[in-house]
Amino acid sequence: MIIKKAEYVISAAKPKQFPKIDRPEVAFAGRSNVGKSSLLNHLVQRKGLAKTSSKPGKTRLVNFFDINDEIYFVDLPGYGYAKVPLTVQEEWGKLMHQYLEERASLELMVLLLDCRHMPSKQDLMMWDWVTHFKVSHLVVLTKADKIPKIKFAAARKKIAVELKISPNYLMAYSTLKNQGREELWKAISERIL
Numbered sequence: 001m002i003i004k005k006a007e008y009v010i011s012a013a014k015p016k017q018f019p020k021i022d023r024p025e026v027a028f029a030g031r032s033n034v035g036k037s038s039l040l041n042h043l044v045q046r047k048g049l050a051k052t053s054s055k056p057g058k059t060r061l062v063n064f065f066d067i068n069d070e071i072y073f074v075d076l077p078g079y080g081y082a083k084v085p086l087t088v089q090e091e092w093g094k095l096m097h098q099y100l101e102e103r104a105s106l107e108l109m110v111l112l113l114d115c116r117h118m119p120s121k122q123d124l125m126m127w128d129w130v131t132h133f134k135v136s137h138l139v140v141l142t143k144a145d146k147i148p149k150i151k152f153a154a155a156r157k158k159i160a161v162e163l164k165i166s167p168n169y170l171m172a173y174s175t176l177k178n179q180g181r182e183e184l185w186k187a188i189s190e191r192i193l
């Protein structure tokens, strides 16, 4: 995929602010700090396009990015950040739900899981949602550089069992080691372009 254009469009706090529906959309979801914004930047090779942080809770709104005037990439707020007051978590949750339920142009959901952790309750809820509503999806295990290859393979198997899918379905990604980009682009392109 040649990225001619990757531009920030809007950070929406409510559905009214979502851009008008005129192209397919790929959304990135996962718990806070799993690496959604970093992965989005790495995919389009634009450091700093989506704001990242070592502290969880950086992305709080639904952020739209225009990719080649062809697709929108949507960086969603992370879930499950315990340090955020419940009322604020509920607000993010509401916005996420509004996005997921109302967005007719959502064509692909990329679900990110940290390879070092088993899926959380909220990860499993998101997984149930995409499978139940038959939303086209991909699952990516992030931060693959953080554990040795053998441990990664074992973690991948365990996570696959939990999700009741084949381990082959889980893609490895590391923005640090430049791993997984081509494979993920290929999978995205097959589904939406």
Ligand SMILES: Nc1nc2c(ncn2[C@@H]2O[C@H](COP(=O)(O)OP(=O)(O)OP(=O)(O)O)[C@@H](O)[C@H]2O)c(=O)[nH]1
Residues within 6 Å of the ligand: 030, 031, 032, 033, 034, 035, 036, 037, 038, 039, 051, 052, 053, 054, 055, 056, 057, 058, 059, 060, 076, 077, 078, 079, 142, 143, 144, 145, 146, 173, 174, 175, 176, 177
């Ligand atoms: N080692 C390693 N660190 C990573 C990788 N990807 C992201 N990180 C780090 O993980 C932290 C969180 O990254 P973000 O991309 O901001 O995570 P996020 O999922 O967008 O977080 P929220 O916006 O809070 O939901 C940052 O310190 C990143 O540098 C990776 O592949 N390897």
Ligand SMILES: [Mg+2]
Residues within 6 Å of the ligand: 036, 037, 038, 051, 052, 058, 059, 075, 078
């Ligand atoms: Mg983020």
